[in-house]
Amino acid sequence: MKPLAGRTFGIVGALEAFPYRIARREIERLGGRLRRSSGRGITTVVYGRKLLRRASLDGVVTSFRALVAERRRPISEAGFLRRNGLSPDADQGSHPRSVMIEKSGLPAETFDLLALFDAFERDVEPFTFRDLILARKYRGLSEAGADWDAIARAVHKVPQVGALAALTLDVEAREIIERRDGWTCELSGQGLLDLGYDGVNIDDLFESAEAAETSGDLEAAVGLYGRCLAVDPTDSVASFNRANCLRELGRSVEAAQDYARAAKHDPGFVEAWFNLAALMLDEGHPDSARRHLRRALALDRSYADAAFNLGKLEFDAGDLSEARLWWSRYLELDRHSEWAQRARNGLRLIAMQAEAETG
Structure with missing residues (x-):
């Protein structure tokens, strides 16, 4: 078995040592997955050094604190490279x-x-x-x-x-x-590995796309994510982000294609299945939405939003026993939010209807 079989790493920011595509290729060679994300299914999140030059300090600290609070594991760029044999190991120390x-x-x-x-x-x-x-x-x-x-x-x-x-x-x-x-x-003198792609810096492209998306310039973001995909068609996060932008722009067919591409290249990408399900439901395809929501929950049983949406889908379809099952599952995961109250209201309606039928 390959040493990283079944493991998924996420990257926040860009690596300084070499481009994302090179790192992803090496991780996949070892049997793992690498994703430009810190989302669901990722237990080890890598902080690229370039993040300090291109992100707000408050945002970096906030994301770090959130990961620690979730008991997830943030690691440094050098630590990530060393642990996976991409750079020499550091000297052994003795100080905790x-x-x-x-x-x-x-x-x-x-x-x-x-x-x-x-x-x-x-x-x-x-x-x-x-x-x-x-x-x-x-x-x-x-x-x-x-x-x-x-x-x-x-x-x-x-x-x-x-x-x-x-x-x-x-x-x-x-x-x-x-x-x-x-x-x-x-202080000066650091050198970088020259492993770019024919003059195209895909990491810079991706960061520009994210900045355009964050600022609300969705058309520009779609174009920039498209350029990323032209360099690396298997980049699941670029596909996912592009799909989100296309959906906001009302270009549903293209968005569905990009969500599907993200899920194809990264079958464990839970959010891609979930967003594709939501899009299918919006477009009037409940059977497809049901399949994608079930896939998301099969990958992550703690995905509360998927359980809630599946409960609502079954309720609207008239399958009250299935709706009861999924809303009950949701309340095992979330008992205090506004959506939890909606799930409880839905269960009351189901109980009232069952009582009326047996009355």
Whole structure:
């Protein structure tokens, strides 16, 4: 059996080491899946270094906290590459996370975020002695006014992060600098693997498409996602996102094709099955919607929205026993939301109708 059989990784942001397509090809070679998403079915979420240059800091911290609260596993770009044999392993350390935080004086979340963006030699415990020195240096930089993300971005300019342990670091105009006798300089020198595609940077294209979608320029987003798919027709998340935009624009036939393409190339993509079901229901195809909702629930039994929609579909179709089953399932997953109250109301209607029939 291949070492990653059955595992699905999600990527937030873009990798700095090499393009997404190369990483996905290697993960699939090992039997796993890689998706530009942190959605359902993904237990290990990779934070690409480029995220720090292209996303809001608040958004990065919020997504990190959400993953931790959900007990899901965020890992760094370097950690992801090392664990899957795509880069050399780091030196073995001896310092647990708790000791690093205690001896450095860094707040726990700041320490975790710096580790998540590869500001240390190792991204998880046990950390090295050089990591402990770095953590103390980072605390000094933080006290001098540097934010954790500025520290991480500066570290990314250096080929070997451990080498920073021997340097004198300081903050000047909110930039991290190196001080030597009589002069100062910026940190620099990182090289990247040149593994692009004929001059087309698909990661930049994808991020531009996401930005257009977020800003509401759906036509532009459709075109940009289309360019991503022209480079990599098997990119399930680009297909899914494009389908969402097409659906908003009222182009239902094209949206259905893209949802189906996303599900074809990634059969475990639960949201693709769910959104395709919703589109089929909107278009008056309840049998297709039923099949896709059942597929989504087969993949993820905890998908409450799919259970609710399936209950409503069966209720509207007059199959009250099936509606009762699915709304009861929904209430096992969600008992407090507005939709939970709607499910309870639906069950009351079913009970009243059954009572009237036996009355």
